[in-house]
Amino acid sequence: MSVLLVIPARYASTRYPGKPLSELRGADGMSRTLIERSWIAAQAVRGIDRVVVATDDVRIKTAAEGFGAEVVMTSDTCRNGTERCAEAHERLGGGYDMIVNLQGDAPLTPSWFVEELVEGLDAHPEARVATPVLRCDGAALNGFLEDRRAGRVGGTTAVFDHDRLALYFSKEVIPFTSHTYADDDETPVFHHVGVYAYRPDALSAYPEWEPGHLETLEGLEQLRFLERRSPVLCVEVESRGRQFWELNNPEDVPRIEAMMARMGMV
Structure with a gap:
């Protein structure tokens, strides 16, 4: 099985313009x-088999090529990372058995999240798309709730059925729970990790579909698959002691830098 990994990156983010070029300080300073x-x-x-950065911005292209990345230039009409991955796959001539979308705002993503994601989709032929979910401990859940109280859009949560097929994704914290959790407590909330694995037919069909009502409301690209009844498999992954957080807002920079310092990530 041949696997292409695409890192979609755009400069003109609504919430955080220039985010791909923002600086993060590692444990070594x-x-x-x-x-x-x-x-x-x-x-x-x-x-x-191959890793590429897909962008429409020459500043990101220049920076990426500066540290040795292969870059695929895509159009500025891509509405999200999935559409950018679809265009990148097409521009590379297609032919891959699976395409992984490692979104460029999650530098703390452990390698096994992606490896288990690929294995999970490969093992479930009924699913056209797969994405990892991570059970929140109390600290992570409380962080989500703190963001919402402050009016910030933080991480995304997911709910799924007994076959692990997604029912819904939301920037609100779902499912609702009235319990209070200590930092080390296990919770019923799952953090959606912003990585996707697609079968080629599902990825190529995606840009042809107009964004649905729920995708537009939530601003979550994966909801387009659910609104078109294209099954999305949720693959549960474990942190193995690693901390995980996406860079969604400028306020996340010190949070991620602190996590990198604690984990010794340079």
């Missing part, structure tokens, strides 16, 4: 851009 740290995370994943 050295700063690297978000796109470079995403590239480093991709290089650690086993079983990937």
Whole structure:
């Protein structure tokens, strides 16, 4: 099975313009851009045949080529990372058995998240798309709730059925729970990790579909699959002691840098 990993990156983010070129300081005190740290995370994943950065911005292209990345230029009409991955796959001539979308705002993504994602989709032929979910401990859930109280859009949560097929994804914290959790407590809430694996037919069909009502409301690209009844498999992954957080807002930079310092990530 041949696997292409694409890191979609755009400069004109509504919430955080220029996010891929924002600097993150590692445990050694050295700063690297978000796109470079995403590239480093991709290089650690086993079983990937090719890694490319897909962008429409020459500033990101220049930065990525500066640290040795292969870059595919895509159009500025891509509405999200999935559409950008579809265009990148097409521009590369297609032919891959699976395409992975490692979004460029999650530099803390452990390699096994992606490896288990690929294995999960390969093992479930009924699913056209797969994405990882991570059970929240109390600390993560409380962080989500704190973001919502402050009016910030934080992480995304997921709910799924007994076959692990997604029922819904939301930027609200779902399912609702009235319990209070200590930092080390296990909770019933699952953090959606912003990585996707697609079968080629599902990925090529995606840009042809107009965004649905729920996708537009939530701003979550994966909801387009659910609204078109294309099954999305949720693959549960474990942190193995690693902390995980996406860079969604400028306020996340010190949070991620603190996590990198605690984990000794350079």
